Amino acid sequence: MGTPAHQPPPEPVATLLLIRHGLTELTGSTLAGRRPGLHLDDRGRGQADALARRLAAVPLTALVASPLERCQETAQALAGAAEGREITxxxxxxxxxxxxxxxxxxxxxxxxxxxRVVQTHPSAAVFPGGEGLAAMAQRAVAAVRDWNDRLTGAHPAPVYAVVSHGDVIKAVVADALGLHLDQFQRIQADPCSLTAIRYTRTRPFVVRLNDTGGAVADLVPSPADASGDAAVGGGAGGAAARP
Structure with missing residues (x-):
């Protein structure tokens, strides 16, 4: 019997699940920003619990959250849906x-x-007494790349969740799509929505965007997902490729 051919190691692929926090009493009417002490309301807690049930079967390598209470509380719902999920x-x-x-x-x-600058030229928008949208985008994208490198160094195909905020999520998605930040207002991230980005060695793939319901089995990557090749003609879709 001949010696089996050497199998190359699998290509690293990191799947990022971006989750916006659930509703608060100010969502939609007031720019809450970094205001402390703002918690999920009953609607937001219901949203977080529903999302936690959807994602309970997804094996998360890490669960990361913004320090603000509304994100921490949303992450706590995810952590409580399965054992062993600690929040970073x-x-x-x-x-x-x-x-x-x-x-x-x-x-x-x-x-x-x-x-109007925020709406049409957000890369130039700097808030008085605060930071600019470009600086926000830079730190968020750098954090994603850092987590991708950190997790793929220990696991060939990590799936991890980040609970954050609407503009942060939109900036990360814009980067994954290769869009200039001035186009990020074309992207929507609703409260407790799920956005999934798969980072391969070749390119990122936006797998889901602003998802508020449905099955999640295809969020766990298959070996073919790590290739970095796009499906010419569109392919059959992730769910169709799985039993």
């Missing part, structure tokens, strides 16, 4: 520091001259 806090996934805009209503802010 990473400040790089914190909300943008909106400075003097923090705590003001969106209706009020829409009258500010800076509002």
């Amino acid at each position: 806090t990473d400040h790089r996934f914190s909300e943008c520091d909106y400075g003097d805009w923090t705590g003001r209503t969106l209706a009020d802010l829409a009258a500010e001259p800076l509002w």
Whole structure:
């Protein structure tokens, strides 16, 4: 019997599950920013529990969260759905520091001259007394790359979750799509939505975007997902390729 051919090690592939925190009493009306003491309301807790049940069967390599309470509470629901999930806090996934805009209503802010810059040229938007959207995007994308390197160094195909904020998630998605930050307002991240990005050696793939329901079995990568090759013609889809 001949000697079996040497099998090359599998290509590393990291699957990032980006989760926006659940609803709070201010969501949609007020720019909460980094305001402390803001917790999930009953709706938000219900959303977090429902998402935790959906993801209970997904073997998470790591569970990471922004330090703000609404993200920590959403992550706690995920951690409680299965044993062995510990939450790691990473400040790089914190909300943008909106400075003097923090705590003001969106209706009020829409009258500010800076509002149009935020809408049409966000890469140039710097909030008075706070940070710029470009700086926020830079730290968030750097954090994702750091976690990808860290986790693939110990596991060939990690699946990890990051609980963060709408603008942070939109910035990470824009980077994965190769979009300039000025296009990130075209992306939507609803409360407690799930966005999945698979990072291969060749390129990232946006697997899901702003998902608020449905099956999750295809979030665990197959060997073919690590190749980095795109499916010419669109392919049959991740769910169709699995039993």
